[in-house]
Amino acid sequence: MNDAVNRSSTAVKSVVQVRHASSSAQDALMNSSQSPVGAALSLTNVEYRYAGNRAGDGQPAGLGPLTLSIQPGEFVCVVGPSGSGKSTLLGLLSGFLKPQQGQMTLSGRELSGPVPELTLVQQEHALFPWLTVLGNVGFGLKTRHLSRQEQERRALAALKQVGLEEYAPRRIHQLSGGQRQRVSLARALAVQPSLLLLDEPFSALDVTTRHQLGEELLGIWLTQGSTVLFVTHNLDEALSLGQRVVALRGGQLALDAPAQDLTLQDLKASLESA
Numbered sequence: 607m608n609d610a611v612n613r614s615s616t617a618v619k620s621v622v623q624v625r626h627a628s629s630s631a632q633d634a635l636m637n638s639s640q641s642p643v644g645a646a647l648s649l650t651n652v653e654y655r656y657a658g659n660r661a662g663d664g665q666p667a668g669l670g671p672l673t674l675s676i677q678p679g680e681f682v683c684v685v686g687p688s689g690s691g692k693s694t695l696l697g698l699l700s701g702f703l704k705p706q707q708g709q710m711t712l713s714g715r716e717l718s719g720p721v722p723e724l725t726l727v728q729q730e731h732a733l734f735p736w737l738t739v740l741g742n743v744g745f746g747l748k749t750r751h752l753s754r755q756e757q758e759r760r761a762l763a764a765l766k767q768v769g770l771e772e773y774a775p776r777r778i779h780q781l782s783g784g785q786r787q788r789v790s791l792a793r794a795l796a797v798q799p800s801l802l803l804l805d806e807p808f809s810a811l812d813v814t815t816r817h818q819l820g821e822e823l824l825g826i827w828l829t830q831g832s833t834v835l836f837v838t839h840n841l842d843e844a845l846s847l848g849q850r851v852v853a854l855r856g857g858q859l860a861l862d863a864p865a866q867d868l869t870l871q872d873l874k875a876s877l878e879s880a
């Protein structure tokens with residue numbers, strides 16, 4: 607690992623300690639004189655059913671009805687067993703799926719399709735091998751009516767946030783798995799999303815890199831103030847990263863509580879009980 611990444615990780619650890627000490631992102635953001643830019647997200651009785659697919663209880667498989675309200679700047683982890691509806695939720699928020707019932711709003715405006723304020727980071731980073739690292743990070747800025755200089759400035763700033771500024775001219779195949787995932791994160795950050803959706807972003811990485819990226823993400827969140835929805839299978843990760851944990855089971859809300867009030871046992875129990 608290079609010095610830049612080590613330095614950024616060390617700096618982030620102190621930020622993370624602040625977060626754990628206060629357990630309030632809003633407090634920390636105020637202390638750091640940054641104002642939150644995160645969006646409020648609201649789902650009211652949202653329901654999506656896949657045609658012709660029945661879950662174990664004989665009901666059509668899918669999600670909902672789900673009611674959930676997320677405050678601007680909150681970091682919420684979503685957990686749930688396989689088939690509980692996590693991907694369906696992300697599909698609905700990203701606009702790939704349309705709810706058959708209910709309403710979704712982002713900062714008070716109806717959410718009914720893809721919007722530029724919202725970006726999704728996935729496990730498969732889908733980076734373009736024919737572009738440089740900088741080209742990949744700046745890709746989402748091409749449609750934003752920005753000058754080339756501004757696009758490059760923002761892409762470099764995002765790369766710096768993930769400690770990969772020096773890697774700007776490299777090609778994707780010259781990076782490790784962890785570095786590729788950092789590039790994906792930088793690409794999402796470059797468009798300055800007010801809602802950042804992360805779908806198991808670190809699950810393919812080794813434990814050490816996974817922890818390090820988690821800490822870096824928290825540091826970025828504290829300085830940037832985006833609302834974050836982080837989907838993970840890993841209950842420890844949910845408890846250590848999230849301010850709040852939402853658990854889904856069979857497409858329904860099984861638990862919604864501040865992470866500091868939860869133990870691993872509580873979480874496991876909420877996912878297991880019938």
Ligand SMILES: Nc1ncnc2c1ncn2[C@@H]1O[C@H](COP(=O)(O)OP(=O)(O)OP(=O)(O)O)[C@@H](O)[C@H]1O
Binds near residue numbers: 694
């Ligand atoms: N394209 C589809 N067609 C039919 N049914 C689907 C489809 N995608 C998901 N489902 C069903 O909808 C339910 C919710 O699935 P979803 O993929 O949202 O769960 P998940 O929590 O993301 O699971 P995993 O953790 O395994 O990715 C499951 O019962 C699943 O079988």
